[in-house]
Amino acid sequence: MVKNTMQFWLKRLKKKAQKITWSAWGIWYIDPPKDVSLDGYRIDNVIQYTDTVITIYFSLVILTLIYFIFKYRARPGHKAVYDKGNTKKHVMATIAMGLLVFFSIDIVIESMSFKDLREAFWNFPKGENVVKIEVMPQQFAWNFRYAGADGIFATDDDVVPAQNQMHIPVDTPVLIQIAPFDVIHSFFIPNFRVKQDATPGMINAMWFQATETGNFEIACAELCGNGHYRMKGYLTVESQEAYEQWLSDNAPLEDDEDDWGDDWGDEDEDTQEIPEDWGWTWKEVQ
Amino acid sequence: MSEHHEQSFWAQYIFSQDHKTIGKQFLWLGLFFLLFGGFQALLIRWQLAYPEQPVPWWLFGKLLFSETAGIIDPDKYNALFTMHGTIMIFWAITPLLIGAFGNFVIPLQIGAPDMAFPKLNMISFWTMFLASIVLLASYLLPEGTAAGGWTSYPPLSTPVGGIAGEGQTLWTLALTLAGTSTMMGAINYIITVVRMRAPGMTYFKMPLTVWGLWLTSILNAIFVPVIAAGLILLLLDRTIGTQFFVAGGLATVEGGDPLLYQHVFWIFGHPEVYILILPAWGIVSDLLSVFSRKPAFGAKVTAICMSTIVVLSSIVWGHHMYTTGMSPLLGKSFMFLTLLISIPSAIFFLNWLGTMWRGNLHFDPPMLFAMAVLWVFGLGGLTGLYNATITADIYLHDTMFVVGHFHYTMAASVLFGGLAAIYFWFPKMFGKKMNPLLGKIHFWASFIPLNYVFFNMMVLGYAGHHRRIYNPSEYEFLKPIIGLNESITLFAIILGVAQFVFLFNFIYSMVKGEKAEANPWNATTLEWTLEGPIPHGNFATTPTVYNGPHEYSNPAVKDRDWIAQSEPMPT
Numbered sequence: 031m032v033k034n035t036m037q038f039w040l041k042r043l044k045k046k047a048q049k050i051t052w053s054a055w056g057i058w059y060i061d062p063p064k065d066v067s068l069d070g071y072r073i074d075n076v077i078q079y080t081d082t083v084i085t086i087y088f089s090l091v092i093l094t095l096i097y098f099i100f101k102y103r104a105r106p107g108h109k110a111v112y113d114k115g116n117t118k119k120h121v122m123a124t125i126a127m128g129l130l131v132f133f134s135i136d137i138v139i140e141s142m143s144f145k146d147l148r149e150a151f152w153n154f155p156k157g158e159n160v161v162k163i164e165v166m167p168q169q170f171a172w173n174f175r176y177a178g179a180d181g182i183f184a185t186d187d188d189v190v191p192a193q194n195q196m197h198i199p200v201d202t203p204v205l206i207q208i209a210p211f212d213v214i215h216s217f218f219i220p221n222f223r224v225k226q227d228a229t230p231g232m233i234n235a236m237w238f239q240a241t242e243t244g245n246f247e248i249a250c251a252e253l254c255g256n257g258h259y260r261m262k263g264y265l266t267v268e269s270q271e272a273y274e275q276w277l278s279d280n281a282p283l284e285d286d287e288d289d290w291g292d293d294w295g296d297e298d299e300d301t302q303e304i305p306e307d308w309g310w311t312w313k314e315v316q
Numbered sequence: 317m318s319e320h321h322e323q324s325f326w327a328q329y330i331f332s333q334d335h336k337t338i339g340k341q342f343l344w345l346g347l348f349f350l351l352f353g354g355f356q357a358l359l360i361r362w363q364l365a366y367p368e369q370p371v372p373w374w375l376f377g378k379l380l381f382s383e384t385a386g387i388i389d390p391d392k393y394n395a396l397f398t399m400h401g402t403i404m405i406f407w408a409i410t411p412l413l414i415g416a417f418g419n420f421v422i423p424l425q426i427g428a429p430d431m432a433f434p435k436l437n438m439i440s441f442w443t444m445f446l447a448s449i450v451l452l453a454s455y456l457l458p459e460g461t462a463a464g465g466w467t468s469y470p471p472l473s474t475p476v477g478g479i480a481g482e483g484q485t486l487w488t489l490a491l492t493l494a495g496t497s498t499m500m501g502a503i504n505y506i507i508t509v510v511r512m513r514a515p516g517m518t519y520f521k522m523p524l525t526v527w528g529l530w531l532t533s534i535l536n537a538i539f540v541p542v543i544a545a546g547l548i549l550l551l552l553d554r555t556i557g558t559q560f561f562v563a564g565g566l567a568t569v570e571g572g573d574p575l576l577y578q579h580v581f582w583i584f585g586h587p588e589v590y591i592l593i594l595p596a597w598g599i600v601s602d603l604l605s606v607f608s609r610k611p612a613f614g615a616k617v618t619a620i621c622m623s624t625i626v627v628l629s630s631i632v633w634g635h636h637m638y639t640t641g642m643s644p645l646l647g648k649s650f651m652f653l654t655l656l657i658s659i660p661s662a663i664f665f666l667n668w669l670g671t672m673w674r675g676n677l678h679f680d681p682p683m684l685f686a687m688a689v690l691w692v693f694g695l696g697g698l699t700g701l702y703n704a705t706i707t708a709d710i711y712l713h714d715t716m717f718v719v720g721h722f723h724y725t726m727a728a729s730v731l732f733g734g735l736a737a738i739y740f741w742f743p744k745m746f747g748k749k750m751n752p753l754l755g756k757i758h759f760w761a762s763f764i765p766l767n768y769v770f771f772n773m774m775v776l777g778y779a780g781h782h783r784r785i786y787n788p789s790e791y792e793f794l795k796p797i798i799g800l801n802e803s804i805t806l807f808a809i810i811l812g813v814a815q816f817v818f819l820f821n822f823i824y825s826m827v828k829g830e831k832a833e834a835n836p837w838n839a840t841t842l843e844w845t846l847e848g849p850i851p852h853g854n855f856a857t858t859p860t861v862y863n864g865p866h867e868y869s870n871p872a873v874k875d876r877d878w879i880a881q882s883e884p885m886p887t
Contacts, residue, residue, distance in 0.1 A: 060779040060800065062711075063793040073711045077702060077778070084698040091669070091694050095687065098672045102608070103679070110676035110869040110877070115613030115667065124614060124670070128662040135701060136655035143707045144648065151707065152644055168565075169478055211565035213472040214574060216639060216714060220780035220793050223711045227640045230471055230564025230574050234641035247791055251714040251782045253465045255478045256390040259785035305565055 063220040066246065066267070068239035069150040070223035076142045083135050154237055154315070155203035163196070164309055165208040167215035167228050170257030171302040172196070172248060175309050176277060184309040191280045193301045196248065197266045199273040200240050207313060209233045211305050216252035219265060225251055233313050240267040323852070331442070333434035334852045335419045338441050340745065342415030343738075345441075345448065347822075349407035351815070356400040358812050363388045363396075365805035367787040390786045394463035395483070397784060401466030402487065404727065405592070406494050407448060412734045413595040414498070414536075415444070418505055418529045420745060424843035424850070425523050427514025427859045427882070432507040440500035447493035454486035462487030465784060467585070470561035470577050474553045477566070485554045488547050495544045502536035505529060514842070514882075516861030520616055521881070523841050523865040527619045528598020531626045535587045535594070539630070543584035546577055575640060582633035590629040592726055593693075596733025597622060597664070600689045602865065603736055604668055606839050607683035608675030609877050611866035614667040621660035621667075628657050638709045647706050654704040661697055665690070676869070676877075680837070681755030685736035688763050689729050692770075696724030699774060714784075717777025723770045735762075735818070742822075743836050744843055744850075748829030754821040761814035765807040772804050838878045840867050845880050 065071060102108070115121075164175040164183055174196045178187035191197070198204045208217055210228040217236070218225045226236040248263030268276070332338060359380075362371055370386030371377025377386035388396070419437065423430055431437045454461040459481025464473035471477045473484050509530045513522070522530075549560040562572040605612040612618065634642065634650030668690055677683070699721045702708045712718060735758075742750050779797050781788060788794045788801065835844040842859055859882040869877045872885055879885065 060775055060796055062778055063780050073707050076705055077708050077711070080701050080705070080708065084701065088694055088698055091665075092691065094669055095672070095690060098669070098675075099677065099679075099687075102672065102675050102677050104609075104676045108676055110608060110610040111674040112611065112869045112871055113613070113674060114611040114615070114866075115670045116616060120614060120670070121617055124617065124663045124666045127666055128659045131662040132655070132659050136658055139701060139705050139708075140651060140655060143651065143705045146707045147644070147648075151710065209564070213477050213566075214469055218714075218782060220711075225639050225710050225713060229640060230562070230566065231572070232563075232575065232641055247793055249782055249785075249791060253394070253469070253784045254472060256394055256463070256786075258394075259390065259787050260790050262790060308565075 065221065065223060066240055066242040066244065067222040067224070068241055069146070070221075072142075072146040072150055073223040076139055076146065079142065080135070080139055083138075087131065087135070151236075154235065155205060155239075159202055160237075161198055161202055161204045162312060163198075163204060163206050164312075165196075165206055165217060165228070166211055166305075166308050167208070167217065167250065167254075167261070168211040168302060168305065169213065169255050170250070170261040172217075172261070172263040173304060173308065177312070178281065183312045187282060188309060189277055189280050189282070190309075191276075193304065194248075194263045195266075196263055197268060197273055197276045198240060199270045200243050200267050202270070203237055203239045205235070205237045207233050207235050207310075209310065211308065213254050214252050215250050215254050215261070218249045218251035219246060220249065221246045227252060233310065235313075235315065243267045243269065331438060333430070333438045335423050335431045335434070335437060336745075336850060338437050339416045339418075339420030341441050342411040342419060342444070343745075345444065346408050346410075346412035346416055349403050349448070350409075350412065351819075353400050353403040353408050354812055354815065356396050356403070358808060359388065360393070360396050360400060361805040361808045363393055363786065364788060365802040367789055391460065391463060391480075393786045394465075394479075394784070395461050398462050398465050398468075398487075402462070402491070403451075405466065405588070406491065407451070409592050409726070409730050409734065410494075410498065411444065413592065413730060413737070414501065414529065414532060415441070417525075417595065417599070417734075417737050417741065418501065418533070420741065421843065422505055422508055422526055422529055423512070424744075424846070424854060425526050425841050425865075426509060426512060426517050427842045427855060427861065428508060428512035429853045429855065429858075431504050432512055433504050436500050437504050440497045440504065443493055443497035443500065447490045447497060450486055450493060451490035454483040454490070457481050457483050457486070459483060467581060468550070469581075470550060470553065470574050471564070471566055473550065474559070474562055475557075476562060485551070488551045488554060492544055492547045492551065495540045495547070498536050499540050499544075502533040502540070505533035506537060509533075514855075514859050514861050517881075520619065521861055521864050523598070524601040524612060524615060524618060524622075525595070525598040527622060528594040528596070528601075531622055532591050532594040535591045535626055535629070539584045539587045539591075542580060543588075546580035546584070550577065575642075578637055578640060579633070582636045583630075585636065586633040587626075587629045589722070589726060590625060592730050593733075594622060594626070596689065596730045599733050599737050599740075600686045601664070601668065601671070602841075603682050603686040603740060604671045605866045605868060606740075606837055607678045607680060607686070608672050609678070609868045610671060610675040611864070611868060612667070613670030613673070614663075615864070615866060618664040618667045621664040624660040625657055628653065628660070632657065635704050635709070638706050639713050651704055651706050655701075658697075658701070665694065665697070680739075681750070681752055681759060682736045682740035682837075684756065684759045685732045685739065688732045688759070689736070691763075692724050692728035692732060692767070695771070696721060696726075696729055699724065712777055714782055715777035716773045716781040716783060719783055720770050720773030720775075720777060723773065728766055728770060732762075738822070740837065741843075742825070743832035744846075746826050746829075747832055747849060748825050749832045749836065750825040750829065751821050754817055758814060758817045758821065761817060762811060765811040765814065768807040769804050769811060772800055776800060776804075838876070840878050840880050841865050842881055845882055 166173040171193045176189035177183050178189050180187055208228045215228045222238045224238050226234050246265040248265050250261035461483040463479050552558045553560055559569050559572040561574050561577045601612050601618055632654045635654045638647055702712055776797055780793055834847045861881050862884050863881050867879045873879045
């Protein structure tokens with residue numbers, strides 16, 4: 031009952047949120063990059079709910095402030111009321127308002143956020159169709175590794191495409207494990223609303239699922255040196271067939287044992303020397 | 317008590333042990349670095365709006381970037397934002413709010429002859445001075461100064477991280493020295509407040525300014541040692557080849573952990589936000605009361621709320637690290653604890669409005685800046701909610717949204733609080749009046765562009781603009797924000813120019829300003845009971861405190877609307 035009522039109001043607020051943010055921000059408002067992921071809407075929603083409620087609270091504060099400035103301005107004959115605001119009534123009123131803020135904003139966004147984490151962002155996909163990719167950022171490029179035919183990472187048949195090139199099939203969960211070679215980087219795809227730090231000594235995980243085909247940019251979000259700004263990756267989301275074709279095009283040749291760092295005809299001028307024999311056995315998590 | 321002995325020039329002005337002189341020394345140091353850091357901000361803004369175009373002559377482009385014909389290169393750009401952050405936080409705001417006003421105001425407001433340890437106080441300033449020299453010396457190195465961001469996350473900030481030169485080493489050393497200075501100050505402030513209050517000055521009769529500065533000092537005394545430990549380990553990594561913070565492909569030994577540094581940094585770093593803003597909160601609470609001619613609404617509750625925030629601030633550092641891959645359980649706990657802060661914040665925020673309610677508002681420059689803090693801290697505080705939310709933070713972390721948010725809280729709120737304090741205490745510090753008209757011009761010329769700049773930084777971040785990038789036009793998805801980046805820069809320049817109005821007013825008033833009377837604002841706190849230039853030792857006779865700090869418009873007082881803390885209440 032309580033839950034239904036809350037959901038009802040949340041939906042109404044969400045609709046209002048869209049209207050209010052658009053009209054209030056006017057010319058300032060710039061759309062975030064188009065969301066092409068399965069769960070990105072969750073992040074947009076929690077942001078929009080926060081937009082709405084804080085706009086309301088902030089407007090109330092500012093309207094009160096403006097009203098006070100006008101009503102209680104110093105002028106001949108006007109006097110302040112001697113009031114320390116320390117009676118039980120006053121204290122209770124301010125505490126009540128503090129709690130109101132807490133329960134109308136904080137608790138709501140917390141439950142939204144926890145729900146999204148449980149249902150989506152920390153609910154890692156399992157099963158056969160999951161595409162697994164190892165990502166190894168370095169100063170200042172992205173390296174990707176697919177398990178290849180044997181389905182096992184760090185073997186000779188791994189598919190290691192040209193640097194900065196990542197392909198994934200549409201409508202399929204993609205599970206990523208990420209560990210950098212040198213310093214901290216952060217894997218950021220604005221169109222997917224995802225970001226994950228890559229910290230030396232750790233293997234971190236994240237997942238997402240594309241809902242549209244197209245080309246999208248990958249950015250490094252953590253300062254990693256003077257080339258940080260141009261540490262750009264190219265994500266291609268394509269059909270399952272095109273993806274499989276691309277994988278086989280990039281598969282290592284049988285007699286070519288050492289294919290690390292081969293140039294696959296990529297025209298990106300920012301390629302870096304790849305550390306030898308990178309890649310790790312897939313870290314299985316329960 | 318009075319010590320009217322003659323002192324040599326050196327003892328009186330340079331190696332002074334008088335808290336008032338040391339306060340002024342910190343004020344000058346802070347103002348110098350404020351201008352320096354602000355100038356760097358304009359260079360950063362120039363690069364973001366007009367990437368890789370020569371910096372114009374009025375920003376000294378050819379002079380500063382002579383090898384590249386006025387163009388800022390990526391290394392210099394990284395150095396710019398690194399030093400902008402470092403300088404603004406540790407060399408501008410800390411000396412201004414804590415060093416200058418902490419020193420000048422605390423002993424006067426609690427009725428003490430000086431700080432508890434005058435010599436330590438002097439050493440604290442000169443350690444800071446030494447730190448400044450070390451920091452500035454890093455600019456003279458051939459490879460330039462530090463460029464690892466103000467957080468200087470290793471391994472980037474270690475010698476294997478790829479930043480050339482020893483600038484980063486000097487940065488680490490300078491910050492350690494600045495921290496040492498802060499620790500000495502903190503110990504001094506805490507003990508002064510605990511031991512040297514005048515008779516009758518109970519804790520809840522202390523002005524909220526002293527409360528804010530005292531709580532800040534407690535946080536400083538506890539948490540600056542934490543960052544100092546981290547910095548010393550980093551310094552060892554940089555100088556003698558240890559690898560405390562190096563792992564992965566660059567490590568030659570096992571056991572280093574870059575994440576450890578982040579924990580250590582933010583265990584200090586989050587309280588640091590409150591270290592900077594608590595004095596501003598206290599000052600604003602008091603000033604709203606003075607200029608509303610009304611007691612601070614729920615002053616005791618405000619003090620308790622600030623203390624609660626001090627406790628909470630020390631257990632929320634993890635919200636800076638949601639994307640590092642730390643344990644989900646930790647993430648959730650940190651989110652909940654962070655959100656708890658909004659309760660005490662909302663309460664004392666309402667108390668500020670309560671102070672103005674049914675008051676008699678005088679809009680002098682200090683009041684304008686104090687009210688502006690309500691605006692900017694309101695926005696800064698509320699936008700913190702996005703960053704506290706784990707899911708929203710996945711998208712917004714390390715974007716310009718975060719930059720806009722913390723500029724609202726740290727830069728705007730603290731700076732406006734500091735400017736309110738300067739306009740308010742200037743007559744007591746220098747015995748002269750500041751020009752109120754210029755003050756009001758300075759206010760509006762700062763308030764409007766500042767909001768344009770910082771609000772739109774958040775809009776940029778929502779549009780996906782990630783932080784610390786040299787050239788946003790590298791990315792297709794950032795094409796729509798180019799126009800906004802340009803207009804932000806325009807307003808940032810206006811904001812910068814507006815500060816010259818302040819600077820002119822400040823220096824002109826000091827030299828040629830009208831002589832101020834002892835209590836120009838009809839304020840109640842003890843510093844305003846002192847006539848003329850305050851001698852070394854402050855009070856001729858130790859005052860006895862009868863009233864709270866906010867006795868305005870008390871009906872028991874007949875002929876005026878205030879009564880000093882040291883005057884017995886008429887019966």
